[in-house]
Amino acid sequence: MVTATERKVNLSFEAKNKAQDGFVASTASRVLFSGAFGAGKTIALLTKALRLSQEYPKNFGYICRKVRATIELSTLKTFFDLVCPRELIAHYNKDKFFVTLINGSQLLFGGLDDPLKLGSLGAGGIGFAAIDEAIETNEDDWRMLEGRLRLPGVPHQIFAATNPGPPSHYLYVMFFKNELGEVYQASSFDNPALPDDYLERLNEFEGVYKDRYVLGLWKGLEGLVYSSFNDDVCLIPRFEIDKSWPVYTAHDFGSVNPAALFYAGNPGTGDFYAFAEYLPGIEMGHHDHVESFKTICEGRTVLKRVGGNHQETGERAAYTSEGWPITEPKHSLDKALQ
Ligand SMILES: Nc1ncnc2c1ncn2[C@@H]1O[C@H](COP(=O)(O)OP(=O)(O)OP(=O)(O)O)[C@@H](O)[C@H]1O
Numbered sequence: 001m002v003t004a005t006e007r008k009v010n011l012s013f014e015a016k017n018k019a020q021d022g023f024v025a026s027t028a029s030r031v032l033f034s035g036a037f038g039a040g041k042t043i044a045l046l047t048k049a050l051r052l053s054q055e056y057p058k059n060f061g062y063i064c065r066k067v068r069a070t071i072e073l074s075t076l077k078t079f080f081d082l083v084c085p086r087e088l089i090a091h092y093n094k095d096k097f098f099v100t101l102i103n104g105s106q107l108l109f110g111g112l113d114d115p116l117k118l119g120s121l122g123a124g125g126i127g128f129a130a131i132d133e134a135i136e137t138n139e140d141d142w143r144m145l146e147g148r149l150r151l152p153g154v155p156h157q158i159f160a161a162t163n164p165g166p167p168s169h170y171l172y173v174m175f176f177k178n179e180l181g182e183v184y185q186a187s188s189f190d191n192p193a194l195p196d197d198y199l200e201r202l203n204e205f206e207g208v209y210k211d212r213y214v215l216g217l218w219k220g221l222e223g224l225v226y227s228s229f230n231d232d233v234c235l236i237p238r239f240e241i242d243k244s245w246p247v248y249t250a251h252d253f254g255s256v257n258p259a260a261l262f263y264a265g266n267p268g269t270g271d272f273y274a275f276a277e278y279l280p281g282i283e284m285g286h287h288d289h290v291e292s293f294k295t296i297c298e299g300r301t302v303l304k305r306v307g308g309n310h311q312e313t314g315e316r317a318a319y320t321s322e323g324w325p326i327t328e329p330k331h332s333l334d335k336a337l338q
């Protein structure tokens with residue numbers, strides 16, 4: 001990363017689209033920038049944070065992602081490389097990701113995966129909370145941050161930047177269904193700073209990927225293959241699956257894009273939970289796949305493994321000989337899925 005002393009940033013922020021402009025200027029207590037890849041979300045988020053820090057000396061803001069380990073090379077790097085001019089910074093503690101500006105305002109970068117750190121966000125509380133990649137967070141994270149917005153003498157704002165997700169996500173419910181804050185939206189095509197070849201590449205996205213990541217729309221995955229999949233019913237918060245529950249695995253073969261799903265059945269209720277998916281995305285042999293399957297199922301009892309279509313007896317045999325016996329499915333859609 002560029003260090004505090006090497007950086008040179010020209011602060012004159014000019015919004016690249018109306019969404020950036022509106023989001024940065026908004027004084028609403030809850031604000032969301034929902035947008036596609038490269039729409040300018042992170043720059044807007046950080047510019048808003050820096051403005052609040054400059055306009056209100058001795059402000060204290062927490063800028064975070066879900067996982068602390070991801071913030072240094074993403075949001076924090078953008079802050080130093082593209083948003084905050086060196087001359088505004090009085091001190092930077094690089095172990096704590098803690099920036100003190102010359103006007104006394106402080107910006108702490110971190111994650112929502114560190115309750116101890118969040119608990120010590122200062123007895124006086126914080127003036128603002130900014131969440132990047134907020135689709136990774138859950139409602140508990142959001143509420144916990146809201147509970148710390150009490151620094152005296154400054155406006156209290158929580159604002160977030162995110163790619164869209166399924167309409168069942170708490171952010172969609174909070175901002176679009178219940179209208180509990182202001183929303184600004186932009187697509188990738190709303191950022192003229194993006195290179196042409198990048199936009200051409202995005203133009204090749206299809207289906208839900210295009211809807212969410214290029215057009216910036218909140219679309220679910222329902223209807224892609226199985227129309228009975230319903231985000232509202234089928235997506236639930238993660239929880240620890242009891243080790244005693246029996247596991248069933250389903251396999252899709254192929255040398256380049258094999259896939260597997262792992263389900264656990266709750267013997268008490270008869271409900272099944274898909275708790276892991278396997279999509280290595282690289283070419284690997286049967287032995288290595290099986291090692292990965294065993295790791296995923298470590299400590300659990302796998303009752304049945306099913307996969308392939310009726311013709312793929314050879315593949316099943318290959319996995320079986322590596323210690324992962326896969327049986328033929330009763331029904332299979334041998335015609336390729338569209
Ligand atoms: N107001 C601006 N002025 C100058 N350049 C900008 C501005 N906004 C965005 N950019 C440029 O566009 C790029 C993408 O912006 P940014 O990283 O904020 O997008 P994003 O929506 O957060 O992208 P991602 O989906 O990858 O998280 C930046 O690296 C920067 O070069």
Ligand SMILES: [Mg+2]
Pocket residue numbers: 041042043
């Ligand atoms: Mg971003």
